[in-house]
Amino acid sequence: xxxxxxxxxxxATHLAKALKANGEEIVQIYSKQLDHxxxxxxxxxxxxxxxxxxxxPDADLYIIAVKDDVIAEVALALxxxxxxxxxxxGTTDLALLSAIVKHAGVFYPLQTFSKAKDVSFEQIPICIxxxxxxxxxxxxxxxxxxxxxxxELGGDKRRVLHLAAVFASNFPNHLYALANxxxxxxxxxxxxxxxxxxxxxxxxxFSLPNKVQTGPAIREDENTINKHLEMLKSMxxxxxxxxxxxxxxxxTLK
Amino acid sequence: xxxxxxxxxxxATHLAKALKANGEEIVQIYSKQLDHxxxxxxxxxxxxxxxxxxxxPDADLYIIAVKDDVIAEVALALxxxxxxxxxxxGTTDLALLSAIVKHAGVFYPLQTFSKAKDVSFEQIPICIxxxxxxxxxxxxxxxxxxxxxxxELGGDKRRVLHLAAVFASNFPNHLYALANxxxxxxxxxxxxxxxxxxxxxxxxxFSLPNKVQTGPAIREDENTINKHLEMLKSMxxxxxxxxxxxxxxxxTLK
Numbered sequence: 001x002x003x004x005x006x007x008x009x010x011x012a013t014h015l016a017k018a019l020k021a022n023g024e025e026i027v028q029i030y031s032k033q034l035d036h037x038x039x040x041x042x043x044x045x046x047x048x049x050x051x052x053x054x055x056x057p058d059a060d061l062y063i064i065a066v067k068d069d070v071i072a073e074v075a076l077a078l079x080x081x082x083x084x085x086x087x088x089x090g091t092t093d094l095a096l097l098s099a100i101v102k103h104a105g106v107f108y109p110l111q112t113f114s115k116a117k118d119v120s121f122e123q124i125p126i127c128i129x130x131x132x133x134x135x136x137x138x139x140x141x142x143x144x145x146x147x148x149x150x151x152e153l154g155g156d157k158r159r160v161l162h163l164a165a166v167f168a169s170n171f172p173n174h175l176y177a178l179a180n181x182x183x184x185x186x187x188x189x190x191x192x193x194x195x196x197x198x199x200x201x202x203x204x205x206f207s208l209p210n211k212v213q214t215g216p217a218i219r220e221d222e223n224t225i226n227k228h229l230e231m232l233k234s235m236x237x238x239x240x241x242x243x244x245x246x247x248x249x250x251x252t253l254k
Numbered sequence: 255x256x257x258x259x260x261x262x263x264x265x266a267t268h269l270a271k272a273l274k275a276n277g278e279e280i281v282q283i284y285s286k287q288l289d290h291x292x293x294x295x296x297x298x299x300x301x302x303x304x305x306x307x308x309x310x311p312d313a314d315l316y317i318i319a320v321k322d323d324v325i326a327e328v329a330l331a332l333x334x335x336x337x338x339x340x341x342x343x344g345t346t347d348l349a350l351l352s353a354i355v356k357h358a359g360v361f362y363p364l365q366t367f368s369k370a371k372d373v374s375f376e377q378i379p380i381c382i383x384x385x386x387x388x389x390x391x392x393x394x395x396x397x398x399x400x401x402x403x404x405x406e407l408g409g410d411k412r413r414v415l416h417l418a419a420v421f422a423s424n425f426p427n428h429l430y431a432l433a434n435x436x437x438x439x440x441x442x443x444x445x446x447x448x449x450x451x452x453x454x455x456x457x458x459x460f461s462l463p464n465k466v467q468t469g470p471a472i473r474e475d476e477n478t479i480n481k482h483l484e485m486l487k488s489m490x491x492x493x494x495x496x497x498x499x500x501x502x503x504x505x506t507l508k
Contacts, residue, residue, distance in 0.1 A: 010468070069477060091478050110446065112454055114466045123449045151446070160440040161447070163482050167492075168433035168447045169454040170469030171499045172426035177463040177506065179422035186414040192364065192405070193415070193422045194459055195377045200366055200423040201455035205448055209431040212368045214264070215424030223323060224345050228417050237502060238421075244498060245425045248491060252431065 001142070004028045004056055004083075006074050007065035008036035010113035011088050015063060016044055018121040022145045028056050030074075052077035059083045061142070063107060068092050075100045084135050090162025093155050098131045105130035105139050108158055109147075112169050125149040127158050178238055210252060217249035255396070258282045258310055258337075260328050261319035262290040264367035265342050269317060270298055272375040276399045282310050284328075306331035313337045315396070317361060322346050329354045338389050344416025347409050352385045359384035359393050362412055363401075366423050379403040381412050432492055464506060471503035 001024050005012050008031035020026050026044040031037035034050040041048035049055060055062075055077060064074050064087040071087050078085050079100050086105040087097060097104035106129040111119060126143040128150060130136040136152065143150040153161070176197060180190045203212045216224040225246055232239035255278050259266050262285035274280050280298040285291035288304040295302035303309060309316075309331060318328050318341040325341050332339050333354050340359040341351060351358035360383040365373060380397040382404060384390035390406065397404040407415070430451060434444045457466045470478040479500055486493035 067473070068475065091481055111450055112457065112466075112468045114457060114461070114468070116461065116466075117457055119453060123452075125446050125449065149446070149449075157440060157442060159481070159485065160436060160442060163485055164433040164436045164442070164447055165450055166469055166482065166496070167429045167436065169450050170467070170471065170503070171429045171495075172451075173454055173458065173463050173467055174471075174499060174503050174506075175421045175425045175429070176458050177467065178502070179418040180463055182414060182418045182421065186411060188411060188414060188418070190458075190462060192379050192403070193418055195379065195403075196365055196419055196423050197426075197455050197458060198377075199373060200427055201451050203366065203368060203371055204427065204430050204444075204451060207368070207370065208444060209427050209434055212366075212370075213424070213427055213431065214366045214368070215420055217424065217428075219321065221322065227345055227413070228420065231413065231417055237505065241425075241498060241502060242420070244495060245428060248432070248495060249424070249428050251491065252428075 001025065001061055002027045002056075002059040003061045003063065004030065004059040005040075005063050005065065006030045006055075007063075008033070008040045009065065010115055011109070012063070012065035013040055013115055014111075014113045014119060014121075015065060015088070015109070016040060017118075018146050019142075020044055024061075024142070027059055030055060055081075057081050061086070061138075063088065064097075072096055072100065084130075084138060086130075086139065090165065091159055094129050094131060095155075103131070103135050105135050106155075106158065107139060107143065108162075110161055110165060112165075112173075121146040122148055125151055127151045127153045127161065129154060129158070178241070182235075182238070213249065213252070215249070217246040218253070220250060220253070255279065255315055256281045256310075256313040257315045257317060258284065258313040259294075259317050259319065260284045260309075261317075262287070262294045263319065264369055265363070266317070266319040267294055267369055268365075268367045268373060268375075269319060269342070269363070270294060271372075272400050273396075274298055278315075278396070281313055284309060309335075311335050315340070315392075317342065318351075326350055326354065338384075338392060340384075340393065344419065345413055348383050348385060349409075357385070357389050359389050360409075360412065361393060361397065362416075364415055364419060366419075366427075375400040376402055379405055381405045381407045381415065383408060383412070432495070436489075436492070467503065467506070469503070471500040472507070474504060474507070 026046045028047045029037045029041040030049045037048035062085045084103040085101040086107040108127040110125045126147045128139040280300045282301045283291045283295040284303045291302035316339045338357040339355040340361040362381040364379045380401045382393040
């Protein structure tokens with residue numbers, strides 16, 4: 001399949017690599033920032049495009065992997081194309097694309113991507129949706145070549161997944177960052193808590209998280225909680241987060 | 255070495271197994287709840303003890319792995335013993351033990367333990383402290399047999415580590431539980447976000463968390479944030495956590 005990628009961020013980069021590795025032909029990379037497009041296009045051995053007018057109209061699949069608020073703008077440039085147009089957003093309705101292009105779909109990989117780290121697509125759940133059965137079959141075929149976990153999900157469920165992902169990934173990562181802030185202020189290295197972070201994630205691979213909760217809050221150890229709050233008095237923002245998450249953990253005991 | 259373990263919870267269980275596997279002799283397991291002590295003692299092939307009066311006075315090492323607020327009570331029963339007495343608490347001062355027993359120390363493994371899941375001690379940082387150099391050397395020897403990461407740390411730094419561990423482990427696990435709550439309410443299975451949780455932890459094994467933050471808050475994507483807050487309106491507790499963590503992530507951009 002001939003694929004055009006619109007976007008050159010984390011999702012576009014990892015998708016382009018995975019699709020190419022699976023034998024799809026990446027024909028163009030579009031980005032408003034030509035240097036970003038060029039970097040990825042160079043890796044893919046294809047053309048970098050900075051203007052929407054220069055897009056190849058004969059591709060089979062157009063993947064829009066840009067910020068949610070510019071999806072519509074990009075899709076408008078594809079409105080007369082025959083190829084299937086998908087976005088990769090967790091929160092944007094399929095209807096937004098359906099109203100603009102002939103064949104619309106969603107291709108949402110549920111993962112956190114950083115350019116600096118490669119990731120194996122095999123284990124990544126890919127959620128697909130399309131406005132007709134034929135296009136859905138096409139998406140299913142592509143997704144199944146990349147991943148062993150392909151889910152046909154409507155927009156409502158996809159939005160729920162995206163919200164859950166914020167709690168399961170973006171927020172934990174930020175808590176790692178706050179832990180590091182505490183360590184740094186006391187000249188301790190982040191390295192010392194890496195095994196703990198790894199094990200905490202590892203534990204929920206086979207258990208549900210509420211079955212393996214540990215720490216002062218679940219023990220209702222008010223003594224330790226108060227000592228910790230006292231230690232955080234010079235960091236009121238962290239103190240407030242400590243308090244509200246501890247309260248939330250205690251609520252699970254009710 | 256002859257070791258007596260006081261406690262039969264998660265820390266006591268994992269320590270007992272690791273010490274025995276490293277050739278130490280576990281001679282007694284003490285617990286107020288005899289059935290708990292018996293379970294672990296049976297595994298160790300040693301005696302279960304329910305009364306502090308029945309403790310063996312001739313062991314080399316007594317490990318107190320009980321809740322912080324009963325450490326002193328248990329230590330009082332050991333006050334005339336010659337063996338080294340350590341606690342495993344992140345927050346309790348060495349001074350508490352030093353005031354009671356002849357030879358006092360701290361043996362704090364920085365990890366989250368669940369009885370249901372085995373864990374390799376090799377990667378677990380063990381923080382040690384003692385009230386004299388000879389005892390410290392003894393602890394260092396035992397700890398180094400269990401783990402490749404042994405740290406001599408005073409109480410102040412140990413308390414900081416314990417606090418950081420709450421942010422890096424207890425809170426992220428609770429956020430996994432909240433994610434699961436959102437999924438369950440929408441008939442979606444926790445299994446679908448496990449790869450995301452694993453990758454989120456994996457990413458910070460080689461990067462610092464603030465370098466790999468993703469999600470709507472770090473993109474200042476107010477549109478998505480507002481949609482998420484709207485989706486959480488029937489779960490005000492989660493809504494409030496969503497808001498405060500998103501604000502905290504945005505602060506890192508300033």
